[in-house]
Amino acid sequence: MHNETIDLLCKHRSIRKYQQQPLKLEQIELILKAAQSVSSSNFLQCSTIIRITDMIRRKKLAHYSGDQNYITQAPEFWVFCADFNRHYQIEPGLQLEKAEQLLLGCIDTAIMAQNVVVAAESLGLGAVYIGGLRNNIDKVTELLAIPKYVLPLFGLCIGYPDPADNPEVKPRLPKELVIFKNQYQPINRNLLKQYDEQINNYYQHRSTNQKVGGWSDKIAKIINQENRDFILAYLHKQGWITK
Amino acid sequence: MHNETIDLLCKHRSIRKYQQQPLKLEQIELILKAAQSVSSSNFLQCSTIIRITDMIRRKKLAHYSGDQNYITQAPEFWVFCADFNRHYQIEPGLQLEKAEQLLLGCIDTAIMAQNVVVAAESLGLGAVYIGGLRNNIDKVTELLAIPKYVLPLFGLCIGYPDPADNPEVKPRLPKELVIFKNQYQPINRNLLKQYDEQINNYYQHRSTNQKVGGWSDKIAKIINQENRDFILAYLHKQGWITK
Numbered sequence: 510m511h512n513e514t515i516d517l518l519c520k521h522r523s524i525r526k527y528q529q530q531p532l533k534l535e536q537i538e539l540i541l542k543a544a545q546s547v548s549s550s551n552f553l554q555c556s557t558i559i560r561i562t563d564m565i566r567r568k569k570l571a572h573y574s575g576d577q578n579y580i581t582q583a584p585e586f587w588v589f590c591a592d593f594n595r596h597y598q599i600e601p602g603l604q605l606e607k608a609e610q611l612l613l614g615c616i617d618t619a620i621m622a623q624n625v626v627v628a629a630e631s632l633g634l635g636a637v638y639i640g641g642l643r644n645n646i647d648k649v650t651e652l653l654a655i656p657k658y659v660l661p662l663f664g665l666c667i668g669y670p671d672p673a674d675n676p677e678v679k680p681r682l683p684k685e686l687v688i689f690k691n692q693y694q695p696i697n698r699n700l701l702k703q704y705d706e707q708i709n710n711y712y713q714h715r716s717t718n719q720k721v722g723g724w725s726d727k728i729a730k731i732i733n734q735e736n737r738d739f740i741l742a743y744l745h746k747q748g749w750i751t752k
Numbered sequence: 753m754h755n756e757t758i759d760l761l762c763k764h765r766s767i768r769k770y771q772q773q774p775l776k777l778e779q780i781e782l783i784l785k786a787a788q789s790v791s792s793s794n795f796l797q798c799s800t801i802i803r804i805t806d807m808i809r810r811k812k813l814a815h816y817s818g819d820q821n822y823i824t825q826a827p828e829f830w831v832f833c834a835d836f837n838r839h840y841q842i843e844p845g846l847q848l849e850k851a852e853q854l855l856l857g858c859i860d861t862a863i864m865a866q867n868v869v870v871a872a873e874s875l876g877l878g879a880v881y882i883g884g885l886r887n888n889i890d891k892v893t894e895l896l897a898i899p900k901y902v903l904p905l906f907g908l909c910i911g912y913p914d915p916a917d918n919p920e921v922k923p924r925l926p927k928e929l930v931i932f933k934n935q936y937q938p939i940n941r942n943l944l945k946q947y948d949e950q951i952n953n954y955y956q957h958r959s960t961n962q963k964v965g966g967w968s969d970k971i972a973k974i975i976n977q978e979n980r981d982f983i984l985a986y987l988h989k990q991g992w993i994t995k
Contacts, residue, residue, distance in 0.1 A: 510776075510778055510779065510782060510875070511782070512756075512874050512875070513755075513756050513757065513874075514756060514757045514760060514870060514871070514874035515782055515785075515786050515871050515874055515875070517757060518786035518789050518790075518867050518870065518871055519785055519786055519789045520789070521789045521790065521791070523791055533753075535753055536753065538927075539753060539754070539758055541927050541930075541931060542758075542762055542927075543758050543761035543762055545924040545925070545927065545930060546761050546762045546763070546764045546921070546924070547761075547764065547866065548764070548766055548869070548880075548881050549924075550881070550883045551883070551974045551978060552922065552967070552970075552974075553971070553974060553975070554924065554925050554930070554967075556930070557930055557931070557932065557936070558930060558931040558932070559931075559932050559933075559934065559935065559936060560931055560932070560933050560934070561934055562933055562934060563934045566934055587931075590936075593975075594936075595929070595939055596971045596975065598938065598939045599939070599944070599968045599971055600968075600971055600972045600975075602972070603971070603972060603975055603976075604975070604976065604979065605975070607979045607980065607981050607983065607984065608980075608983035608984040608987055609886065609978065609979050609980040609981070609983045610975075610979070611854075612858060612886070612905065612983065613883065615855060615858035615859055615862065616858055616861075616862040616883075616905060616906065617862075618859075619858065619859040619860075619862035619863045619866070620862045620863065620865065620866040620869075622863065623790065623862070623863040623866035623867060623870075624761050624866060624870075626791070626863075627757060627761065627866075627867075627870055628757070628758050628761055631755050631756075631757035631758055632753070632755070632758070637791075638791050638793070640793045640794070640856070640859075643852065643855070652935075653934070653935045653936055654935040654936045655935075655936050656936060659936060662855065662859060663859065678789070679795065681788040681789070681792075681797065682788070682797050684781075684784050684785075684788065686838070687784075687788060687797070687799070687800055687801060688784060688800070688801040688802075688803055688830075689800065689801070689802050689803070690802075690803050690805055691802065691803070691804055691805060691806045691809055691896070692802065692895075692896045692897040692898075693800070693802060693833075693837075693896055693897045693898050693899060693902060695841065696838055696841045696842070701842070724795070724797075725842045725843075727795075728796070728839045728842055728843055728846070729843045729845070729846060731794045731795075731796060732796070732836075732839065732843075732846055732847070732848070732853075733846075733847065735794060735852065736847065736850045736852050736853070737850065737851075737852040738850050738852070738995075740850065740851035740852045740855065741850065741851040741993055741995075744851055750984055750993070752981075752984075
């Protein structure tokens, strides 16, 4: 029952080291076509991609994202934006300040980006999402001349994986903790404990960056470190969720 | 340069009529594995799927979503939730009220759902996203016993397409309006006009539900109709973006 596409999805790893080889125009166009073929809520098509070819901008974005230097090394770096400014340019009277627009913009833009990842991987390329773009979202907004009702959500590096870098596939949560039947369920602590042991084992034995610890014990630190508490003020400034 | 996966992505259409044939358990497990293989920001794994097998709940969800009866007819109906309650159960002191958590939860849950769509389509299945689930998000929350820090974002119907229903692929915006180089660009009105003509032509000649009109002239009506202006209050009640 397996097939090529499912095998591709299941062997996904984030790629952070790339060969210098650029993408062909034809590859970029195919990837874009796959991106645009995604579902769109009410056919609003509320997503925009900004492709960063200018190396000065790339370096700034790499720095703003927490000095993730693969942003400058990857042949392609695309910034994905939820975009209702396009609609606003067409209909300047539109009311776009509702939380619904934010949810819709995030969902539609994310599913589009995932098609980019899948299409790229099917061509032998690798990719990594850059949520760190939100570390300095104000500066990103200025650098890319992003207007009101547009929200830069994340970046995506794309390129041929460096064969010297071959990250393992990380074990995910047991499916019983992620899919429930008919209603939400409290966490199964036994399964969680087993998973923490599995992750601890994975971290200790992976090929690079070995460490000790499970999944549960890292949550608090990550969430507290990465809560970017300026995002709400930023959203308001850009016209989102003000009403 | 085409391949099976890209062809699959490019021929995506939403499927709203299904054969009665249920999915095999093995198919569901494969689809789930593909779903869980998606990237996860900081490996927080902040998404949960609620699979609705109970037909009483299905009928209620179909009604809440604006009487979309394919929700009851589809062999599978899954509700996708951004979920930080799992983390909260593990670390009850966590601060989860920031807008960052909302963005992260929406993005990660949406990309997971898109892997479900792609995996399902690769198995010959069809799917449709149900954003209408947010029409009565309060009732959905109650029906599925959804706690604080969990946000039901959309549903997804999955099943074998009814061969009698064969929707066309809708033409998307010209790529020049969707991907920009290095910075945001104002809309190209000539290309938009051409696209409106293309869409008008598509709507007039498609196999069902023919109508007249372009893309631009539908935007205002859709956004005003679907702005669900209770979402912000709902988010606050569920513990999202309160700080």
